[in-house]
Amino acid sequence: MDILTSLASALFVPALLVTAGYLFTCVFWPFKACRVCRGHGQVYGLFGGIRLCAVCDGTGLRLRLGRRLINLAGRLYREINSTNRNR
Numbered sequence: 001m002d003i004l005t006s007l008a009s010a011l012f013v014p015a016l017l018v019t020a021g022y023l024f025t026c027v028f029w030p031f032k033a034c035r036v037c038r039g040h041g042q043v044y045g046l047f048g049g050i051r052l053c054a055v056c057d058g059t060g061l062r063l064r065l066g067r068r069l070i071n072l073a074g075r076l077y078r079e080i081n082s083t084n085r086n087r
């Protein structure tokens with residue numbers, strides 16, 4: 001086994017573990033705290049007033065990027081299968 005193969009395998013296993021961990025996180029904890037309001041759902045306005053966060057609509061939650069991709073894949077899968085079924 002040459003040095004390139006051993007280096008590739010040494011990098012492949014941690015990348016696989018990180019990817020599996022992120023997928024696990026996206027499935028079981030799909031939301032994360034909003035970056036703008038830090039999960040509070042409220043932001044302070046210019047003159048000291050409190051208003052709802054416009055980014056998360058006051059929920060304080062944001063969908064993770066991986067979860068958005070999972071939802072998109074599921075939506076595409078359902079759309080493709082529903083159009084094939086109608087033919």
Ligand SMILES: [Zn+2]
Binds near residue numbers: 035037053058
């Ligand atoms: Zn927010």
